[in-house]
Amino acid sequence: MQSLVDFLVVSIHTFGYFGIFFLMFLESSFIPFPSEVVMIPAGYLAHLGQMNLFIAILCGVLGSLAGALLNYYLALFLGREILIKFGKYVFFDEKTMIKMENFFAKHGHISTFSGRLIPVVRQYISLPAGLGRMPLALFCLYTCLGAGIWVSILTTLGYFLGQNEALLKEYLHWITFGLALFVLFSVGLYVALQLRKK
Numbered sequence: 001m002q003s004l005v006d007f008l009v010v011s012i013h014t015f016g017y018f019g020i021f022f023l024m025f026l027e028s029s030f031i032p033f034p035s036e037v038v039m040i041p042a043g044y045l046a047h048l049g050q051m052n053l054f055i056a057i058l059c060g061v062l063g064s065l066a067g068a069l070l071n072y073y074l075a076l077f078l079g080r081e082i083l084i085k086f087g088k089y090v091f092f093d094e095k096t097m098i099k100m101e102n103f104f105a106k107h108g109h110i111s112t113f114s115g116r117l118i119p120v121v122r123q124y125i126s127l128p129a130g131l132g133r134m135p136l137a138l139f140c141l142y143t144c145l146g147a148g149i150w151v152s153i154l155t156t157l158g159y160f161l162g163q164n165e166a167l168l169k170e171y172l173h174w175i176t177f178g179l180a181l182f183v184l185f186s187v188g189l190y191v192a193l194q195l196r197k198k
Contacts, residue, residue: 012041013050020056021063028067028123028147035060035122039151043158057148057155064116064147065140068126072139075130083127097127104128112139116146 012019023038039060046053075083084097103121104111105128112134115125129139 012038013045017051017055017059020059021066024060024063024151025067025070028064028126029070030123035064035150036154039154040158040161043155044161045158046155047159053155053159057152060151060155061144061147064151065143067123068112068143068147069140071124071126072130072134072136075127076133080131097124100124101128101131104132109134109138109142113142113146116143117150122150 012023015022020038020042024035027035027038039056042051042056042060043053045051046056080097100121103115104125109129112125112129115121126139126143
């Protein structure tokens with residue numbers, strides 16, 4: 001695990017802010033790429049003074065927005081059937097599409113915000129938004145808000161864990177697992193509140 005963290009830190013440092021943008025672009029599009037392995041090392045580099053914390057967060061958010069816009073426009077211009085037909089080449093199938101459509105139908109436009117905080121949903125929630133021709137300005141706003149929260153949490157976590165490099169290297173996988181549990185709890189709480197309102 002230590003060698004993996006070293007590799008990630010060196011890679012982010014080598015490619016700089018563009019590397020953060022590009023990797024988060026991939027993470028937010030069809031490519032299943034965990035944002036934790038990008039933004040936590042970026043926060044660590046900010047702790048070392050080799051990056052600016054706020055610029056790193058901004059690049060992460062902009063990369064997430066760019067990837068989300070790619071999916072939005074693919075759905076808008078290609079349509080549902082073509083996405084499903086060729087989605088199998090990037091681990092995307094009709095079952096996943098139905099889940100995204102149901103999530104979007106249940107929660108409405110706000111799902112492009114809440115979906116950014118949920119693994120897997122984060123990558124594909126832009127598709128039903130594009131298919132449903134969600135207003136672009138609202139889509140960008142909700143996407144940036146959701147991505148901003150997630151990216152800020154990860155980057156800040158890496159920044160403060162940078163005070164204990166050994167802790168970061170040894171427990172990165174547990175940190176990722178803990179974040180996933182936190183997100184699942186938050187989503188469960190959100191759904192419970194929505195059901196209670198109804």
